[in-house]
Amino acid sequence: MKKGLSVKLRQILGIGPTNEAFFEELEDLLVEADLGGAVAMEVADTLRREARKERLDGERPLREALRDILLQYVVTADLSPDPNRMNVYLVLGVNGVGKTTTIAKLARHFEVDCGVSGVVLAAGDTFRAAAVEQLDVHAHRLGVRIVRQAQGADPGAVIYDALQSAANRGERIVLADTAGRMHNRANLVAELQKIDRIVAGRAGDCSYRRLLVIDATTGQNGLRQAETFHEAVGVDAAVLTKYDSTAKGGIVIPICKSLAIPFAYIADGESYSDIRRFDAHAYVNDLLGL
Ligand SMILES: Nc1nc2c(ncn2[C@@H]2O[C@H](COP(=O)(O)OP(=O)(O)OP(=O)(O)O)[C@@H](O)[C@H]2O)c(=O)[nH]1
Ligand SMILES: [Mg+2]
Incomplete structure (x- = not known):
């Protein structure tokens, strides 16, 4: 999508780089697209410098120069499971960003697209009413095992059980859900650190990844969310969700730039197959309408 x-960019590209108004408009557009003020200014300045130096003019060369500048900010990571050992994914994020849905999509992606079977879902959101049932519905639809306890159970214990039973059965992938509440930052951080200690302690020679879910429709708030989770447990990579539901989506760039968190997946729909590995070129081309 x-x-x-892309549409507004086409309009202002007509102004041309010899006119200072072009760079001001460009900066505004980048802010509107969620790149944030600091990055927007930096990008516009870099393009101004390059346009003058290389005497760039015309829509296509300018757009391509802009693409190359943006590409330098985007960092990606390959978090595909290693078929020869256990792979643990702790899925983090605030309320409603798409954690549980992303877990279901990744379960299908790992089995079908990556060909690694033996997926277990761990119902680590024991806080929200019906969260366990929601994950259970996905597990049944996908035909994968789920480890669950009652609402209110200790999330660390649920995830520990999932790891233990997966190891005993030789299963390869554990996808652990977590609660997204953020009513109290100190509380959330302490809880996540506790879960993380338990998982890290049990993970042994597993591949253990902390995966942060960022909702493309939440705008600049995504950067603050990323800061909080990164500070709490250290995020290995992020997933951008709901890319289909926004005309923006530029939040990836400030997160990569200021926190050096790479993006691993992008989700753009409500079907299980609506997830793919994050491709920097595809993302930037799409953002710019190339
Ligand atoms: N359009 C669209 N909707 C999505 C996408 N990912 C998730 N959703 C929807 O977003 C809503 C919230 O998704 P959940 O997976 O329940 O989010 P969560 O982070 O687990 O929410 P909590 O458990 O309440 O914290 C659901 O209605 C999903 O269908 C996406 O990529 N595109
Ligand atoms: Mg959930």
Whole structure:
């Protein structure tokens, strides 16, 4: 899906780089697309410098120069499971960003697209009413095992059980759900650190990844969320969700730049197959309407 930035960009590209108004408009557009003020200014300045130096003019060369500048900010990571050992994914994020849905999508992706079977879901959101049932519905639809306890159970204990039983059965992938509440930051951080200690302690020679879910529709708030989770447990990579539901989506860039968190997946729909590995070129081309 092409983003709103692409249409407006086409309009201002007509102004041309010899006119200072072009760079001001560009900066505004980048802010509107969720890149944040600091990055927007930096990008516009870099493009101004390059346009003058290389005497760039015309829509295509400018757009391509802009693409190359943005590409330098985007960091990606390959979090595909290693078929020769256990792979543990702790899925983090605030309320409603798409954690549980992403777990279901990844379960299918790992089995079908990566060909690694033996997936277990751990119902680590023991806080929200019906969260366990929601994950259970996905597990049944996908035909994968789930480890669950009652609402209110200790999430660390649920995830520990999942790891233990997966190891005993030789299963390869544990996808652990977590609660997204953020009513109290100190509380959330302490709880996550406790879960993380338990998982890290049990993970042994497993591949253990902390995966942060960022909702593309939440805008600049995504950067603050990333800061909080990164500070709490250290995020290995992020997933951008609901990319289909926004004309923006530029939040990836400030997160990569200021926190050096790479993006591993992008989700753009409500079907299980609506997830793919994060491709920097595809993302930037789409953002710019190339
Ligand atoms: N359009 C669209 N909707 C999505 C996507 N990912 C998730 N959703 C929807 O977003 C809503 C919330 O998704 P959940 O997976 O329940 O989010 P969560 O982070 O687990 O929420 P909590 O458990 O309440 O913290 C659901 O209605 C999902 O269908 C996506 O990529 N695109
Ligand atoms: Mg959930």
